[in-house]
Each structure stands twice: as structure tokens, then as C-alpha cells.
Amino acid sequence: MRKLKSILASKILCSIKAAFRTLLWILVLWIGILVQTEGVQGKLYIDITAPSMRRISIAIPDFKYLGKTNGHPDLSSTLPGIISNDCDLSGYFKPLDKGSFIEGPNSGITRDSIRFKDWSVIGAELLLKGGYECIGQQLKVVVRLFDVFSGKQLYGKRVLAPVKQARYLMHRLGNEIILTLTGHPGPFLTKMAFVGTSTGHKEIYLCDYDGHNVKRLTHYDTISLSPQLSPLGDRMIYTSFRNSSTVLFMHDVVKGSVTKISDRKGLNIAAAWKPNGKELALTLTISGNPDIFLIDITGKILKRLTKNWGIDVSPTFSPDGKRMAFVSNRSGSPQIYILDLTTNQIERLTFEGSYNTSPAWSKLDRIAFASSSDGHFDIYTISPDGKELQRVTQDQGNNEDPCWSPDGRYIAFSSNRTGGDYHIFIANANGQNQRKVTFLKGDQLSPAWAQHFE
Amino acid sequence: MKRNLVIATLGVFACSSVFLLCSCAKKQVVGEEKEITAPVKEAAKVEEEKPAAVEVAKEVKAEEEKEVKKVEEARIEKPKELEIAKKKEAEEKVWEDRGGIRLEAEPVYFDFDKSFIRPEYRPTLTEKAEFLKDNPNVHIRIEGNCDERGTNEYNLALGERRAESAKGFLASLGISPDRIETISYGEERPLAVGQNEDSWSQNRRDDFVIMKK
Missing domain, CATH: 2.120.10.30 (TolB, C-terminal domain)
Incomplete structure (x- = not known):
């Protein structure tokens, strides 16, 4: 009986180990290479079950280059462009026109370096800030989503992936932003x-x-x-x-x-x-x-x-x-x-x-x-x-x-x-x-x- | 100046009326077909060309002469044409060709969203059946087509039924179904591309193709 128990226990242990290993692999695959989540809030901002929705205005300025020499200056506008289009197509957001942005050039992408008044005055309810860096063929991206009125960070993430997968990467971040705000992942992938x-x-x-x-x-x-x-x-x-x-x-x-x-x-x-x-x-x-x-x-x-x-x-x-x-x-x-x-x-x-x-x-x-x-x-x-x-x-x-x-x-x-x-x-x-x-x-x-x- | 113009205009009228009378008279001799159409045409021409009156008058004269020549030429050429026509007719008399050409050239048309054979196409299909009876080696393919409205899936099915409908009609007249294959192109092969009933009615059709002579 004891033998049986020990066999059972070892078997269960084994299967748990196997399950854990698969889980780990799935996690690694799913995450791409490296993802680090920064403070995510639980509150749902958008009720997508409502029969009709008011679209939340979101400001997505160009991403800042965080490294020394920028090998891909075009990404500064294409990366936020992908997420901005996702936001627009989702029907939950109204991305604001970049021409209306009044923020000074010295503002950063962290909460302390952002003057939220610059954004509330142009009617933005949400602000998505981002930065990137190219290391060889790898692309490192940081994004942070803020509630403009409270100045709170709602979502933040650092991701690393091959440069050629930039679109995929941004869609994935977009999905997670939708998940954070609605409780359901977005359709972007x-x-x-x-x-x-x-x-x-x-x-x-x-x-x-x-x-x-x-x-x-x-x-x-x-x-x-x-x-x-x-x-x-x-x-x-x-x-x-x-x-x-x-x-x-x-x-x-x-x-x-x-x-x-x-x-x-x-x-x-x-x-x-x-x-x-x-x-x-x-x-x-x-x-x-x-x-x-x-x-x-x-x-x-x-x-x-x-x-x-x-x-x-x-x-x-x-x-x-x-x-x-x-x-x-x-x-x-x-x-x-x-x-x-x-x-x-x-x-x-x-x-x-x-x-x-x-x-x-x-x-x-x-x-x-x-x-x-x-x-x-x-x-x-x-x-x-x-x-x-x-x-x-x-x-x-x-x-x-x-x-x-x-x-x-x-x-x-x-x-x-x-x-x-x-x-x-x-x-x-x-x-x-x-x-x-x-x-x-x-x-x-x-x-x-x-x-x-x- | 004005007076000149009036005179000129009158001149044109005079010339043209003379010409009209002449041409009418001449044509009556040649053949009765042109009698009605020619004067109307010429009158329209004269009306258009009123401003340049003098030149027109000259032109009209030249035209008149040409017309006479043409008529004479036609008189000579007519026998030639007749000969060709006779030859053609003789060729067409070969029943196999005549029926074969008509079999492929005359589609059967359908009502919107319907696949039954309209009564006016029964003679067309009957003629095709007779041709097939007279030429037992001929195999045909009936291609069902639809107008663009609706899904291509539904229209593929509808086109299939239209082709089968004609096949059934031919079979009922004694043609072996083995000699008839069917295919539906749905809305994929329109003959007319407009988005109106005129185009749509041309696209709701069965085409007939001879596969084996």
C-alpha cells in the first residue's frame, strides 16, 4: 500500500513537473523573450458589454529613442502608429491627432517626467508613452499607459523581440492594453x-x-x-x-x-x-x-x-x-x-x-x-x-x-x-x-x- | 451682309431641294430599299451645314455626283454580292453547321433567382435537341450562369440548377443525359458588367458548348 502511495506520489510529482515544464515553455514562447510587467490596475475602464460605447480619447505621442545612436529613427513614429491604429480599429478609443500635442521636448516617458496638464488640456483621457532601443537585430520597447486625470499608471511593459517582428510586438502590447482596460484581450493578433x-x-x-x-x-x-x-x-x-x-x-x-x-x-x-x-x-x-x-x-x-x-x-x-x-x-x-x-x-x-x-x-x-x-x-x-x-x-x-x-x-x-x-x-x-x-x-x-x- | 447670308441660305435650300428631288427620282429606278432612308439623311446634312452656305452648295453638288457614281457601282456590284450570299446560304444549308452554330450562339435566359425554362425558350431548346438527335456523336456542356446579386455560393448552386434544368429539358426530348455535362459558373462569368436589369438579364443564362463533334 505504501509502495503504491509512493509510486503514485512520484507519478504525480512527475506529471506536475512535466506540466510545470510545459507551462514554463508556453510562458517563454508566449512572452517572446523578455517581458516585465509594471504596476497594472485591476479596475475595468471600459464596459464592452454596453449596447453602445463612448470612445475614450487617447494620446499616443512618438516613441522616444532610449539608446545612444538610433539605427531605426523611423520606428519612433511607426511603432506608436501600429498601436494607434489598433486603438482606432478596436472601437474603444479615439486616438488624438498628433498635431494637437503641446508637450515640450524635454518630457520623458516616466510618470515623474510627464506634465499631465499638457494632455488634459487637449482633451486626452489616456496617455500612452513609449520608448525603444535597438540592440543589433533586437528591439527593446517600453510602453506605459497613464490615466491623464489622476496621473496614475494603468499599464506598463518592457519587451524585447527581433526588429522584424515589430508589428507583431505592438499588436501584442495592444492586446494587453485592451485586456487591462476591458477584461478581454483585443483582436489584434x-x-x-x-x-x-x-x-x-x-x-x-x-x-x-x-x-x-x-x-x-x-x-x-x-x-x-x-x-x-x-x-x-x-x-x-x-x-x-x-x-x-x-x-x-x-x-x-x-x-x-x-x-x-x-x-x-x-x-x-x-x-x-x-x-x-x-x-x-x-x-x-x-x-x-x-x-x-x-x-x-x-x-x-x-x-x-x-x-x-x-x-x-x-x-x-x-x-x-x-x-x-x-x-x-x-x-x-x-x-x-x-x-x-x-x-x-x-x-x-x-x-x-x-x-x-x-x-x-x-x-x-x-x-x-x-x-x-x-x-x-x-x-x-x-x-x-x-x-x-x-x-x-x-x-x-x-x-x-x-x-x-x-x-x-x-x-x-x-x-x-x-x-x-x-x-x-x-x-x-x-x-x-x-x-x-x-x-x-x-x-x-x-x-x-x-x-x-x- | 445680312442680305448676302439670306441669299446664300436660300441658295442652299434651292440646291438641296433640287438635289433631293433628283436623288429620289434616281433611286426609285435603282432599288426601293434606299428610297426612304436616303432623303432623310441628306436633309439632315444640309440642315447642319447651313452657315457655310456657298461651300456647302458646292459640296452638295459633289456629293450628288458621288452618289450617282455609287449607285452605278452598286448596280455593277450587286450581282457579286448576290453570288456571295448564295454561296453562304448554300453553306448554311448544311444542317449540321447551322444547328451547331445556333446551339452555341443562342443561350437560354432565366428570371431572377429562378431556374425553370421560360416558355419562350422551349423552341430554342427543342431545336438544340433536334440537332443533337441528327448528330449522335456530339457531346455538349451546359454552363449555368447568374447575375451578381446574392452570394457566389448561392449563385453557384442556382447556376447548377439552371444548367440541370436545360439538361432535363433536353433529356425529356430523348437526348441521353450521358451526352450532356453541366457546370455552374455562378456569378463568376458575367457577359455584361453593368449594375442594372439590362446587364443582369444577360447574365442569367445557360451557355451551350459543343465538347465533341
Whole structure:
């Protein structure tokens, strides 16, 4: 008995050690190289659950160079520029124009060396001060966030990372600032996939959530559509035309390898990930009619999900994976329906408008969709029980293809409101703070949003 | 000065009316087709050119002479044209070609968000079916297309149904489904790019392509 106990104890010790080691590794990886936190306050400054928010004005002056000879003078404005853009896109802040700053050149980045009156007088509520130093290829950054009225430091951090990861570094700091002020991490380290037409062909692209770091993923010179990133952000599926038929492909974003998942006769389109990342729903026409099937990631059919004379497309799963919303014209026009995967019951969700498509189910249990009224498409959100219909876009061209940020707090869509071409916009879930994030030639369509895979 | 202008203008009118009468008379001899169109055209020209009256008068005369020449030339050339036309007609009489060209050149159009065959396209499809019956080796592909409204996912499905709809119609007329493949391009291959019903109606179509002769 004692032996058993001692074995058990040693085993537990071992597993604790192993767990501790993994934890340590995760910590080290996550932190990058060196992070040192300075006094963080617990109070939440921003209640993001409020139906509408007042944006807090924040001043972010150029970062000071802390070393002797500055090898990267440009970073003085680009580093705060990245965080400033994050703050603006988050919808929580209103970054103040640098031209209005009246602070003298001798002020520093520590509490004692800042005259907070210089900032309160121009209307700043928060002040983000930063400094940096380049040591070889390494970048050392210090940031401090102050409450201008009380002069208190709300957040402070020192970070070290390779210079070429400057954007990543600033996004991470931005996320932590949002976490400090709202209790939830920001969306700044997420990725977006979209369909771009700048080459004259529809190809799949990948970029950061703010439209930077654009990478072209496909070079097929045909038509590639409907990218969907896996819940972890490590794999992507899309449909591409091959020899005059549609084929579903899976693209490993990390390795760059491409696998054919489904090339059955007819359509292989509009696939969606189940939240477990192991199964997909897609529309096939093998039954002679566009119906939705459940397949595994090797392409094997697990189950037929819809069986109807009409068109069934565009599936999207609830966060728990137990229900699936989709588009069907079984009532005569395209409308959104919800299938309960355990009871196989199907219920119609949308009744207003004669053309409702593109459902996207958020992690916070809202369904976004595109609806046509007066000849234009606009984005709406609705509860899965059909209540709380909310309009997101209005009177600004066509707005289509909505998708949610991984945390469900932001919505992305493509819009031609700037005239002619479609670009991707992001907005708060309630439609506030709509911002254009892609500025490429041609159209940018069908955004898909996912966690950044590290 | 004013008087001169008036005289000049009157002169132009006189000249042109003479010319009009002449040309009408002459053309009646040549052929009846030009009788209606020519005078209207010339009258419009004269009206436009009123200010430079004298020169116009000269020009008109020159034109008149040209016209006469043209008419004469046409008289000589007409048999040539007839010959070519006859040849063409003879070529078109080859049923296989005529049906084949029409099969590819005549799409079938659809209503918005619909995939049923409109009654006015039944004869078009029936003709295609007859051609396929007469040419049993021909395989075709039907390509379903949609206008840009709606998602490309829904439109891919709708285009598939439009292609299948035409395939079903041909099959009901006795064409083996094995000879017909279908594909949907959804909204990806518009013929007209405008954002209005005129363009949209051209894009809601089935194209027919001969795959194997």
C-alpha cells in the first residue's frame, strides 16, 4: 500500500513537473523573450458589454529613442502608429491627432517626467508613452499607459523581440492594453483570409486583421472562392475551379501544403468548419440537387444533413457545434434556416426581406447575415431564436459576406461603399466604428477571420 | 451682309431641294430599299451645314455626283454580292453547321433567382435537341450562369440548377443525359458588367458548348 502511495506520489510529482515544464515553455514562447510587467490596475475602464460605447480619447505621442545612436529613427513614429491604429480599429478609443500635442521636448516617458496638464488640456483621457532601443537585430520597447486625470499608471511593459517582428510586438502590447482596460484581450493578433482579384483572377489571400502583411496563398489563375480558416487558424479550406468543375482544397497555412478534399461530380462548394476543427459541412450535388453534407477532413462523407428539393448552401455552425445555420430557397426565396443536429429539426430564422444569405454564427451566439432590400445588400445580426434583429450597415453601397472575429466582438464584411471595387471593412458587433482595412487593387471579398496560429 | 447670308441660305435650300428631288427620282429606278432612308439623311446634312452656305452648295453638288457614281457601282456590284450570299446560304444549308452554330450562339435566359425554362425558350431548346438527335456523336456542356446579386455560393448552386434544368429539358426530348455535362459558373462569368436589369438579364443564362463533334 505504501509502495503504491509512493509510486503514485512520484507519478504525480512527475506529471506536475512535466506540466510545470510545459507551462514554463508556453510562458517563454508566449512572452517572446523578455517581458516585465509594471504596476497594472485591476479596475475595468471600459464596459464592452454596453449596447453602445463612448470612445475614450487617447494620446499616443512618438516613441522616444532610449539608446545612444538610433539605427531605426523611423520606428519612433511607426511603432506608436501600429498601436494607434489598433486603438482606432478596436472601437474603444479615439486616438488624438498628433498635431494637437503641446508637450515640450524635454518630457520623458516616466510618470515623474510627464506634465499631465499638457494632455488634459487637449482633451486626452489616456496617455500612452513609449520608448525603444535597438540592440543589433533586437528591439527593446517600453510602453506605459497613464490615466491623464489622476496621473496614475494603468499599464506598463518592457519587451524585447527581433526588429522584424515589430508589428507583431505592438499588436501584442495592444492586446494587453485592451485586456487591462476591458477584461478581454483585443483582436489584434488575429488573421484574415479573403478573395482578391488584383491579378485579374480570383485568388485566396491571407493578411493580419488590420489588412497588413498581405500574402497571396493561391496561384491557380482560375476562380478560387469561399476561404474558411480552421478554428485554430492553422488550416484553410477553399473551393477552386479545376478543369471546369469545383474542387474543395485544404491548405496547410504553416507548411504550405495543399490537399484535395472533395472533387465529387458537380458542386463541391461553401464548406464550413465545425468548431472542433475535425469536420466540415459543404454543399454537394451528388444527389442531383444542392444539399449539405458533413465530411471529415479527409473528405469522407459522414452524414447527409439536408434533403430537400431546393438549394441548400452556406452552412455555419453554432459555437457548441450542435446546430447549423444555412441558406435554403425551400420557401421560394433564399432564407436562413437552423438545423438542430441532434433532433434533425429545421426551423426558419429569417422572415423579413425576400433575399437573406451568408449566415455567420459568432462565438457570442449572434448570427450575422446579408439581406437585400431596395436593391442593395446590407448586413444584419440576429439571435438564433429569431429575436433582436439589428441592422449593421445602411445607405452605404452593397455590404456582403459578413464574418465574425474569433471572439465574436467584431464583424468583417466586404463593401463597395467607396465606389466601384469591394474592400474589407471591420466594425464592432453592433455596427459602430466601421473601418476599411484592405486597400488593394481590384476587389477584396469573402473575409474569413481566425485566431493567429503561432 | 445680312442680305448676302439670306441669299446664300436660300441658295442652299434651292440646291438641296433640287438635289433631293433628283436623288429620289434616281433611286426609285435603282432599288426601293434606299428610297426612304436616303432623303432623310441628306436633309439632315444640309440642315447642319447651313452657315457655310456657298461651300456647302458646292459640296452638295459633289456629293450628288458621288452618289450617282455609287449607285452605278452598286448596280455593277450587286450581282457579286448576290453570288456571295448564295454561296453562304448554300453553306448554311448544311444542317449540321447551322444547328451547331445556333446551339452555341443562342443561350437560354432565366428570371431572377429562378431556374425553370421560360416558355419562350422551349423552341430554342427543342431545336438544340433536334440537332443533337441528327448528330449522335456530339457531346455538349451546359454552363449555368447568374447575375451578381446574392452570394457566389448561392449563385453557384442556382447556376447548377439552371444548367440541370436545360439538361432535363433536353433529356425529356430523348437526348441521353450521358451526352450532356453541366457546370455552374455562378456569378463568376458575367457577359455584361453593368449594375442594372439590362446587364443582369444577360447574365442569367445557360451557355451551350459543343465538347465533341
